[in-house]
Every structure is written in structure tokens, then in C-alpha cells.
Amino acid sequence: MADVKGASYRERERSITIDTAGDEPIIGTDVATGADLEPEHELMTINLGPHHPATHGVLRLLTTIEGETVTDIKPIIGYVHTGIEKSCEDQQYWKAITFVERMDYLSYYFNAAAFCMAVETLLEEEVPTRAQYLRVIHMELNRIASHLFWIATAALDIGAVTMLWWGCRDRDMVLDLFEMSSGQRLHTRYFQVGGVFEDIPPGFERKTREFIEAMPARLDQYSALLDRNEIWLRRNKGTGIVPVEQLLELGVTGPLLRAAGNPWDLRKAMPYSCYEDFDFRIPVGTVGDNYDRYRVRLAEVRESLKIVEQALDGLPEGPWITSNRKVALPPRHELATSMEALIHHFKLVTEGFRVPPGEAYVPIESPRGELGAHVVSDGGTRPFRAHFRDPSFTNLQATSVMSEGGMVADVIVAIASIDPVMGGVDR
Amino acid sequence: MDATGLELVAQRVRDGVGDDSVVSTSFFRRQATLEVAPASVRDVLEHMRDRDEEPWEFLSSLHGCDYLPDEPRLGIHYQLLSMERLDRINVKTRVGVEEPVVPSVMDLYPTANHQEREVYDMFGVVFEGHPDMRRILMPEDYEGHPQRRDFPIGGEPVLFTYNEKKLPNWYG
Numbered sequence: 001m002a003d004v005k006g007a008s009y010r011e012r013e014r015s016i017t018i019d020t021a022g023d024e025p026i027i028g029t030d031v032a033t034g035a036d037l038e039p040e041h042e043l044m045t046i047n048l049g050p051h052h053p054a055t056h057g058v059l060r061l062l063t064t065i066e067g068e069t070v071t072d073i074k075p076i077i078g079y080v081h082t083g084i085e086k087s088c089e090d091q092q093y094w095k096a097i098t099f100v101e102r103m104d105y106l107s108y109y110f111n112a113a114a115f116c117m118a119v120e121t122l123l124e125e126e127v128p129t130r131a132q133y134l135r136v137i138h139m140e141l142n143r144i145a146s147h148l149f150w151i152a153t154a155a156l157d158i159g160a161v162t163m164l165w166w167g168c169r170d171r172d173m174v175l176d177l178f179e180m181s182s183g184q185r186l187h188t189r190y191f192q193v194g195g196v197f198e199d200i201p202p203g204f205e206r207k208t209r210e211f212i213e214a215m216p217a218r219l220d221q222y223s224a225l226l227d228r229n230e231i232w233l234r235r236n237k238g239t240g241i242v243p244v245e246q247l248l249e250l251g252v253t254g255p256l257l258r259a260a261g262n263p264w265d266l267r268k269a270m271p272y273s274c275y276e277d278f279d280f281r282i283p284v285g286t287v288g289d290n291y292d293r294y295r296v297r298l299a300e301v302r303e304s305l306k307i308v309e310q311a312l313d314g315l316p317e318g319p320w321i322t323s324n325r326k327v328a329l330p331p332r333h334e335l336a337t338s339m340e341a342l343i344h345h346f347k348l349v350t351e352g353f354r355v356p357p358g359e360a361y362v363p364i365e366s367p368r369g370e371l372g373a374h375v376v377s378d379g380g381t382r383p384f385r386a387h388f389r390d391p392s393f394t395n396l397q398a399t400s401v402m403s404e405g406g407m408v409a410d411v412i413v414a415i416a417s418i419d420p421v422m423g424g425v426d427r
Numbered sequence: 428m429d430a431t432g433l434e435l436v437a438q439r440v441r442d443g444v445g446d447d448s449v450v451s452t453s454f455f456r457r458q459a460t461l462e463v464a465p466a467s468v469r470d471v472l473e474h475m476r477d478r479d480e481e482p483w484e485f486l487s488s489l490h491g492c493d494y495l496p497d498e499p500r501l502g503i504h505y506q507l508l509s510m511e512r513l514d515r516i517n518v519k520t521r522v523g524v525e526e527p528v529v530p531s532v533m534d535l536y537p538t539a540n541h542q543e544r545e546v547y548d549m550f551g552v553v554f555e556g557h558p559d560m561r562r563i564l565m566p567e568d569y570e571g572h573p574q575r576r577d578f579p580i581g582g583e584p585v586l587f588t589y590n591e592k593k594l595p596n597w598y599g
Contacts, residue, residue, distance in 0.1 A: 251538025
């Protein structure tokens with residue numbers, strides 16, 4: 001450990017910033033005179049970020065450039081590290097849900113779902129089918145919202161401001177639905193261990209169907225705006241290509257992997273939460289460039305709309321949370337008449353529920369890839385350890401292979417196409 | 428993966444790497460865990476990736492855990508995934524805090540790069556052979572490894588103008 005800490009901060013910083021381009025200088029020949037030109041051997045190291053609108057949060061990229069060509073790029077993260085995993089260890093399981101939602105702040109339903117499913121695995125708790133369906137509805141709506149926000153900001157990065165307004169406008173419709181079902185637009189804390197917090201209110205289904213009906217026309221508008229846009233095509237087509245083998249080595253999952261042609265999607269491959277009941281397809285790309293990533297995400301929105309519609313059609317009647325009073329709060333009306341319900345309520349609110357000792361790793365497909373929750377219990381009421389394998393954290397490692405050898409301007413497009421959410425990267 | 432399959436994997440690892448490489452196996456809540464000796468973790472993963480008849484080509488997650496008061500305290504989990512067989516296995520190793528050194532698997536699975544750095548940052552486990560073993564999430568000059576269970580949960584004072592002179596190591 002000593003040699004790691006030995007060098008001073010400045011020395012270590014310098015050792016990663018200064019690099020040489022190789023031994024052989026690049027020498028050109030003057031066409032007119034035939035004389036050798038001066039060797040162009042000068043490297044420049046610049047900081048991209050951490051406070052830069054195109055880094056989607058506080059991501060710092062230590063970029064070494066030679067002229068306009070990027071020779072080396074190192075992502076430096078940790079600027080929004082808030083120790084959420086550590087804070088979870090001090091919270092009861094049902095309070096920790098509030099914390100984990102704030103990791104990847106664009107896909108909060110997924111964080112909560114992964115955590116709840118990991119705790120349910122440890123508890124061996126059966127979740128009612130209606131709760132599973134409600135979870136699917138909300139997760140897919142969240143996927144739509146997340147992808148819309150991605151299209152909005154990714155297009156903004158290369159100057160398409162209209163797309164930002166359109167994307168945010170349509171994402172707002174999803175947030176309105178979240179507000180209806182849970183009272184909150186962001187960080188809803190709708191998922192509970194054992195089910196969901198509340199049944200959907202009257203009118204939610206009608207509003208959701210209106211949204212499903214309106215959305216395809218909006219997606220066509222995006223296509224009309226971007227698909228034949230000269231700037232969009234020239235910035236996105238053929239840039240940021242990474243072979244699928246290299247993506248797998250780097251642990252990249254989600255739309256990035258699917259755009260490269262590998263149809264890996266946990267919803268299909270290892271279904272959870274009743275995803276096997278729904279008929280949907282996995283969009284894949286062929287080239288694996290930034291344009292394919294855009295097309296894959298846009299197509300995924302359409303597939304998600306199909307899933308939400310099927311889930312609404314087939315939504316079974318029944319309880320929306322487990323009837324196990326040791327895990328879920330009893331209904332409010334029982335408290336007035338049943339002593340037992342009152343005791344359960346009191347125990348759950350003051351102490352929380354106990355989870356049998358053990359550990360579980362539950363992965364789900366978030367909008368950015370495999371989101372895994374690793375929860376360790378020591379038999380107490382608080383998680384002994386809660387770790388999140390956040391897809392943004394892993395996918396961010398592909399930054400260098402996407403950008404090195406390309407132009408500086410393509411770095412911005414590559415970062416946008418990874419769709420990193422820094423709250424999830426740093427946790 | 429079922430309990431029998433896990434035992435078969437463990438036996439093949441014993442045959443391929445060495446008898447003392449596997450410490451124990453556990454099958455809990457339909458999840459298979461293979462605990463291996465810390466020194467042989469790289470050999471085991473190399474065996475499971477390249478030479479095993481059921482290869483595990485994808486490392487989906489690498490993370491740590493502090494099992495205080497159990498000894499050895501620190502655990503490192505390698506979540507392996509087979510996209511062909513749609514199967515997962517958790518390879519786990521335990522090291523003590525006195526000499527927390529584990530061979531790096533970055534050359535086998537390049538995805539381990541940032542994740543090993545995170546485990547070093549949070550638990551102080553040094554991965555031997557990692558080319559860039561620095562902190563990743565915490566500041567470079569931070570003392571201690573915050574995810575260890577004996578590291579207190581508690582806030583650090585937030586810097587405002589009214590308290591900036593009182594906070595240590597900051598003003599003057």
C-alpha cells in the first residue's frame with residue numbers, strides 16, 4: 001500500500017497528464033520544395049469539465065490532444081460521491097429505498113426495484129402479480145422518460161436546441177403520470193419491499209393510455225427532425241464505433257451493447273417481475289456507431305410503450321402489496337379495529353423488519369444497462385451492505401476506446417451516447 | 428445453476444487450479460457462491476473464463492464487503508455471467524485487513540479497472556498488478572477507507588462563511 005501512497009498528489013497528477021505520443025515523430029514533406037517539415041510532436045493536455053454542460057453532470061475528462069486528434073482520454077469521477085451506499089447501512093430497509101433512488105437520478109424506479117427485489121430475495125417474499133405489473137408499468141414509463149431526456153440532452157450537445165424542448169416537453173407527460181400515482185414527480189419512492197406503496201388512482205389508466213396514444217406521433221416528429229438532419233448524421237454516423245467484443249470485455253451493457261449488434265437484454269434473457277408475460281422486441285443496431293445508439297434508444301421507447309399498454313390491458317385484480325404484516329404496513333383502516341395491526345404498524349415504523357442473514361445480487365435492465373443490487377444482511381433491520389453495480393459507472397470505461405484517435409468534437413458526441421448519469425457513477 | 432452444478436464447477440476448479448484453491452461453496456436463495464483462496468483468485472477466474480467446459484466470459488460486477496466482526500474481514504465478490512447459458516455465479520474471496528492484497532484480474536476482464544479501484548478506495552484492498560491503483564471516488568488525499576464497517580457514519584462539516592475559520596485544515 002505504501003508505494004501507492006508514496007508519490008505526492010501533484011506528482012501523481014503529472015504522471016497521468018504528461019504522456020508522449022510514441023518515439024517516432026510525425027514528419028511530413030513539403031510538396032513544393034521536398035524538404036522535411038518540422039516534426040509535429042506537441043501534445044496538449046486539456047481538462048474537459050468537471051463543470052461543462054456537455055459532460056452531463058460533473059465528469060472531468062483529462063484529454064490529451066495532438067492538434068485536433070485525441071490521443072488519450074481519462075475520465076476522472078467522484079465529484080458527486082455522496083456515500084449513499086454507506087448511508088444505507090444506517091437506515092432501515094424501507095428507509096434505504098429513499099436513498100438508493102437518488103443514485104441514478106434519471107432512473108429512480110429501477111434503483112428502487114433492484115434494491116427491493118434483492119431484499120425480497122433475502123426475505124423469500126412473494127410479490128403479488130398486480131404489484132409486479134404496476135412495477136413494470138412504472139419502470140417502462142421511467143425508461144421512456146430517461147430515454148427522452150437522453151435524446152433531448154444528446155441533441156442539445158451538438159446544437160439541436162429544439163430537440164431539448166421537445167424531449168423535455170414529452171418527458172413531462174410521464175412525470176405527470178408519476179405525480180398521479182405517487183404524489184412525486186422525481187424520486188417517487190413508489191416501490192416497497194413486497195409490492196408497491198399504493199394502488200394506482202382512478203384516471204391513471206386513462207391518462208396513461210392517452211400518453212401511449214400521443215407518443216408515437218411525437219417519436220415520428222423526432223425522427224423527422226433528426227433522421228435526415230445533415231448535421232446530426234455527419235456528427236453521429238461512423239463515430240464512436242467500438243467492436244462488440246471490446247464492449248463485452250469492458251463490461252458494457254444496455255443500449256450501447258445492443259447498438260453494436262448483441263441483443264443482450266435482461267428483460268428477455270433472464271425475465272424478472274413478470275416480463276415474460278409481455279410481447280416486445282429487442283432493437284439492435286448493426287454498426288455500433290452513435291447513430292445506431294440513437295436509433296436503438298428511440299426504438300426502445302416504442303417497445304416500452306407496447307409493454308405499458310399490454311400491462312394495462314392485462315393488469316390483474318388483487319392486492320398491490322404482500323399481505324405479510326411482518327414486512328408491509330397494514331392498511332390504515334385496520335389500525336382502528338385490530339390490536340394486532342396496531343402492533344405490526346408500530347413495530348414496522350419504529351424498528352423496521354428483520355431480514356434473514358445472507359447476501360443476494362439481483363440484476364435488472366435499467367435504461368443504461370445491467371443495474372445490480374448486492375444486499376448483505378446480518379439478520380438485523382438495516383442492510384449490512386448495499387452495493388449497486390451501476391451501469392453508468394461501468395459503461396464510462398468505454399469513453400477512452402470510443403474517443404481515442406478521433407476528433408475532439410467527437411468526444412462530446414461519444415460521452416452523450418454513453419448516457420452517463422453522474423449520480424449513478426459516483427453514488 | 429443448481430447446488431449440484433455448483434459442486435461440479437467447484438470440482439473442476441479444484442482439478443484445474445489446485446485442491447486448496449476452493450475454500451467453500453454455498454447455495455443460498457438460488458444463488459451460487461464459490462469462495463476461493465485470495466492468492467489463487469486470478470488463476471481460478473482464468474480457469475473459469477478460458478479452460479472450463481462451461482466458460483464464464485463476462486464479469487458483470489466486482490465489489491467489496493466488510494464482514495466485521497467475521498474474520499477474515501474483507502470480501503471481494505466477482506459476479507460472473509454466461510450470456511450463452513443464461514447463468515450467474517458469484518466467486519468470492521476473503522482477505523484480512525492486515526494484509527489486504529489480491530491479484531488483479533484486469534488483464535482477464537478489463538472491466539475490472541474502475542471497479543477494482545473502487546474497492547481499493549472504499550475498503551483498502553490492494554489489487555496487485557493493477558496499473559493504476561489510485562482512489563477513484565474519494566479525494567486523492569483522503570485518509571481511510573470509508574466503506575469499512577469500523578469507519579464511522581457521520582457527516583463532515585459543511586463549509587459556510589460563518590464556520591470557515593473554525594473548520595480544521597482549511598482556513599489559514
